[in-house]
Amino acid sequence: MHIEVRNLNxxxxxxxxxxxxxxxxxxxxxxxxxxxxxxGKTSILRMLAGLETPSSGDILFHGKRVNDLPPxxxxxxxxxxxxxxxxxxxxxxxxxxxxxxxxxxxxxIRERVSTLVELTGLKGFEHxxxxxxxxxxxxxxxxxxxxxxxxxxxxxxxxxAAIDAKIRTELRTWLKEMIERVGITSIFVTHDQDEAIExxxxxxxxxxxKLEQKGTPWEIYKNPQTPFVxxxxxxxxxxxxxxxxxxxxxxxxxxxxxxxxxxxxxxxxKPGEIRLQSATVNATVKALHFRGSEWMVELLVxxxxxxxxxxxxxxxxxPGEQVSVLVHRAxxxxxxxxxxxxxxxxxxxxxxxx
Amino acid sequence: xxxxxxxxxxxxGFRSAIMLYFIVLIVLPIIGIYSQSVSRGFVPFWESxxxxxxxxxxxxxxxxxxxxxxxxxxxxxMSGWVLIRYRFPGRRILNSLVDLPFALPxxxxxxxxxxxxxxxSLVGELAEKLGFTIVFHQPAIVIAMVFVxxxxxxxxxxxxxxxxxxxxxxxxxxxxxxxxxxxxxxxxPSMLPGVIxxxxxxxxxxxxxxxxxxxVAGNIPGKTLIAAVYIFGEIESDNAQGAAAVSxxxxxxxxxxxxxxxxxxxxxPGK
Amino acid sequence: MTIRRTWITLTYIVFTLxxxxxxxxxxxxxxxxxxxxxxxxxxxxxxxxxxxxxAMIVVVVTAINTVFGVMLALYLVRAEWIGPRLKRLLNSIVDLPFAVSxxxxxxxxxxxLGPNTVIGSFFExxxxxxxxxxxxxxxxxxxxxxxxxxxxxxPVLQEIGAQQEEAASTLGAYSWYTFWKVTWPSIxxxxxxxxxxxxxxxxxxxxxxxVVSGNIMNKTQTATxxxxxxxxxFNVVEANGIALVLAVFSVGLLLLMEWAKKRKExx
Numbered sequence: 001m002h003i004e005v006r007n008l009n010x011x012x013x014x015x016x017x018x019x020x021x022x023x024x025x026x027x028x029x030x031x032x033x034x035x036x037x038x039x040g041k042t043s044i045l046r047m048l049a050g051l052e053t054p055s056s057g058d059i060l061f062h063g064k065r066v067n068d069l070p071p072x073x074x075x076x077x078x079x080x081x082x083x084x085x086x087x088x089x090x091x092x093x094x095x096x097x098x099x100x101x102x103x104x105x106x107x108x109i110r111e112r113v114s115t116l117v118e119l120t121g122l123k124g125f126e127h128x129x130x131x132x133x134x135x136x137x138x139x140x141x142x143x144x145x146x147x148x149x150x151x152x153x154x155x156x157x158x159x160x161a162a163i164d165a166k167i168r169t170e171l172r173t174w175l176k177e178m179i180e181r182v183g184i185t186s187i188f189v190t191h192d193q194d195e196a197i198e199x200x201x202x203x204x205x206x207x208x209x210k211l212e213q214k215g216t217p218w219e220i221y222k223n224p225q226t227p228f229v230x231x232x233x234x235x236x237x238x239x240x241x242x243x244x245x246x247x248x249x250x251x252x253x254x255x256x257x258x259x260x261x262x263x264x265x266x267x268x269x270k271p272g273e274i275r276l277q278s279a280t281v282n283a284t285v286k287a288l289h290f291r292g293s294e295w296m297v298e299l300l301v302x303x304x305x306x307x308x309x310x311x312x313x314x315x316x317x318x319p320g321e322q323v324s325v326l327v328h329r330a331x332x333x334x335x336x337x338x339x340x341x342x343x344x345x346x347x348x349x350x351x352x353x354x
Numbered sequence: 355x356x357x358x359x360x361x362x363x364x365x366x367g368f369r370s371a372i373m374l375y376f377i378v379l380i381v382l383p384i385i386g387i388y389s390q391s392v393s394r395g396f397v398p399f400w401e402s403x404x405x406x407x408x409x410x411x412x413x414x415x416x417x418x419x420x421x422x423x424x425x426x427x428x429x430x431x432m433s434g435w436v437l438i439r440y441r442f443p444g445r446r447i448l449n450s451l452v453d454l455p456f457a458l459p460x461x462x463x464x465x466x467x468x469x470x471x472x473x474x475s476l477v478g479e480l481a482e483k484l485g486f487t488i489v490f491h492q493p494a495i496v497i498a499m500v501f502v503x504x505x506x507x508x509x510x511x512x513x514x515x516x517x518x519x520x521x522x523x524x525x526x527x528x529x530x531x532x533x534x535x536x537x538x539x540x541x542x543p544s545m546l547p548g549v550i551x552x553x554x555x556x557x558x559x560x561x562x563x564x565x566x567x568x569x570v571a572g573n574i575p576g577k578t579l580i581a582a583v584y585i586f587g588e589i590e591s592d593n594a595q596g597a598a599a600v601s602x603x604x605x606x607x608x609x610x611x612x613x614x615x616x617x618x619x620x621x622x623p624g625k
Numbered sequence: 626m627t628i629r630r631t632w633i634t635l636t637y638i639v640f641t642l643x644x645x646x647x648x649x650x651x652x653x654x655x656x657x658x659x660x661x662x663x664x665x666x667x668x669x670x671x672x673x674x675x676x677x678x679x680a681m682i683v684v685v686v687t688a689i690n691t692v693f694g695v696m697l698a699l700y701l702v703r704a705e706w707i708g709p710r711l712k713r714l715l716n717s718i719v720d721l722p723f724a725v726s727x728x729x730x731x732x733x734x735x736x737x738l739g740p741n742t743v744i745g746s747f748f749e750x751x752x753x754x755x756x757x758x759x760x761x762x763x764x765x766x767x768x769x770x771x772x773x774x775x776x777x778x779x780p781v782l783q784e785i786g787a788q789q790e791e792a793a794s795t796l797g798a799y800s801w802y803t804f805w806k807v808t809w810p811s812i813x814x815x816x817x818x819x820x821x822x823x824x825x826x827x828x829x830x831x832x833x834x835x836v837v838s839g840n841i842m843n844k845t846q847t848a849t850x851x852x853x854x855x856x857x858x859f860n861v862v863e864a865n866g867i868a869l870v871l872a873v874f875s876v877g878l879l880l881l882m883e884w885a886k887k888r889k890e891x892x
Contacts, residue, residue, distance in 0.1 A: 071791070369704075379764070582726045
């Protein structure tokens with residue numbers, strides 16, 4: 001289903017939960033609504049479902065305004081955060097609910113339910129009650145139940161929040177595959193960036209009720225359009241005083257500019273290890289943390305703290321040791337603007353430096 | 355579309371009916387009695403409540419209800435504690451019996467007390483020999499009130515006791531506190547909101563009690579005539595305005611209590 | 626351990642004195658004049674009529690109170706068309722009958738609908754008697770029992786939350802279907818408990834009914850007001866017979882309450 005949202009607003013009393021959000025979603029896409037908790041993602045989802053009425057703005061499905069349609073008539077499937085399974089019904093009855101409402105024949109219902117049971121790997125659990133299932137199984141039931149009436153849009157509210165970290169990854173892959181196989185337009189809400197990056201075709205970043213950026217995970221990572229997006233996606237540290245960084249002098253022309261630096265922007269080496277020596281600054285290793293597959297290194301450049309990772313293959317550093325640091329690029333921003341800047345000294349290996 | 359339209363009208367009709375019922379049944383009568391009490395101006399209102407028989411009845415009710423509440427706080431706290439904390443034969447039966455006063459018609463309660471403690475009964479004779487009488491005197495009223503309000507404190511204390519984290523108590527023990535000290539510094543404070551709201555509900559119910567009391571009190575004006583019975587008497591003698599005036603006093607008191615209880619329960623942490 | 630034993634013993638003493646002995650007294654008291662006295666007391670014309678009245682009031686009041694109580698609880702928890710502030714106000718109004726003495730409750734109805742009032746005389750004119758007749762007694766009982774159902778159902782509704790109902794709506798089910806298939810199974814035991822409480826309270830209601838009914842023998846007399854009249858007339862044995870019937874019902878209801886409470890906790 002093709003979805004369009006225009007200038008959507010939602011207020012709860014004085015609280016402006018969703019502010020002027022507009023977007024379009026192509027048929028068949030899997031979209032992740034990503035943002036911190038309480039940022040308005042769930043409100044957007046619930047408005048799409050018709051469970052909440054927008055304060056203003058339009059929601060269009062297939063170009064038709066659906067604002068006044070109740071949830072019953074929108075042709076959507078909704079997977080709730082805690083699944084909201086009917087606890088006095090069995091797995092079979094849960095999945096069959098939407099079909100019974102549609103007054104399908106017993107034969108049709110049995111057929112559809114068994115297809116879904118098969119698809120979601122719930123075979124043998126049809127006659128169990130909800131409290132007899134594990135978290136992952138409950139999620140599968142919720143998914144099957146939402147899909148049963150063949151909706152055109154699947155909405156999932158934090159679908160993995162209530163699941164153990166261990167099987168969460170497994171379920172993510174499963175869900176992505178499943179949605180691809182069914183080919184249904186889907187939107188899911190999450191506050192976990194790994195989840196969004198891994199599962200979604202496209203991500204919409206929502207912060208404080210506003211749509212900050214929409215794009216593929218790679219686009220958003222590579223080219224964040226607001227400081228909020230830059231700091232929300234990936235790891236980063238903010239450098240308030242960019243004078244300590246070498247090679248970004250051009251930015252000093254702009255009053256109040258700060259830099260956001262990701263660990264992967266930084267290269268470190270023992271004195272002499274880095275080729276572009278002139279572009280480096282000296283730093284002290286403040287602390288080292290073993291992260292399983294690499295070292296996380298905390299650095300002090302003057303009094304500014306930076307974080308980067310170092311391969312286990314390289315020579316082990318010691319706290320207090322002096323190292324050279326090359327900052328390849330920085331995400332710079334001030335009150336008016338934000339841009340990505342490459343280290344200028346890196347490009348010109350023989351700068352005239354006074 | 356037609357279905358939707360129809361269901362909207364239906365639900366509108368439903369809503370209005372329910373809300374109307376609510377207001378007509380509950381709000382209107384209460385407004386009615388307040389307006390009736392001053393229907394002939396404030397002077398008759400004042401005369402009604404300053405009638406010595408009236409205010410004596412109200413004061414007596416408050417006094418006896420207070421006594422009954424204190425008794426209930428003591429035995430209620432104890433029983434609540436014992437029924438939750440100890441396992442002993444008959445516990446479950448006792449726990450079910452707690453609600454008996456709620457289930458038993460108050461008129462039956464009155465009759466019961468009359469039979470048990472009245473003239474001719476074992477206890478009645480014994481008391482008489484000792485030089486006092488129970489039935490048709492104030493003790494009987496207190497007993498009736500205690501019986502009728504018995505479940506309130508217990509039922510308010512029990513859930514709080516169940517919620518208390520055992521480890522809090524154990525922490526107190528590990529720090530060297532005695533059982534006695536632990537009870538009063540750790541357990542009792544968390545029971546207290548229950549005791550207070552239970553006591554207030556019991557007090558408000560005791561103020562209002564009629565059925566159990568009217569049969570055993572003797573209803574001697576100024577001595578054993580409580581407010582509810584006084585109001586009943588005024589109604590019987592066709593003095594609706596007087597009855598309403600005294601009712602308003604009693605009602606206002608009860609509303610304040612109820613409101614306080616709600617406030618206490620709303621303030622309870624974690625709720 | 627000795628402290629423990631003292632407390633348990635004390636509790637037993639309190640319960641025995643306050644609850645168990647009185648209960649036994651009701652049962653033995655009615656046999657004081659033997660089987661025939663009991664039967665005679667119970668088969669008097671006014672006894673049978675009073676019991677009939679009580680039964681009728683119980684049935685009508687319970688039915689009305691259940692329907693309206695459940696609906697109101699649903700609205701107070703779920704409705705979006707009531708603002709949160711109004712909701713809180715309505716919520717506290719629900720409890721008001723708890724604070725009203727039954728006699729005062731009865732008085733209110735007399736004041737509002739009595740023969741001397743505007744509404745009362747209007748009804749009188751159409752030949753429909755409210756006060757000193759069955760409708761008034763039902764109204765009085767409805768007023769007194771009003772909070773019971775709402776207070777049982779409301780917390781259950783709050784606890785189960787709206788999500789299951791929302792899920793049903795996204796699956797295409799409308800409110801009526803959703804109520805019976807999704808909400809009802811969850812609140813069922815709360816409603817049953819509320820019904821038991823309502824029956825118990827209506828059965829035992831005395832003060833409000835006494836004021837509203839005028840206690841006219843063979844006309845507006847209920848079981849409890851008959852007990853009162855018998856005691857006032859020193860017919861203690863006859864009073865005992867009816868009291869026993871009422872007590873038996875109460876104990877039965879008490880057992881039902883325990884059973885419903887347990888089921889309520891399980892589900």
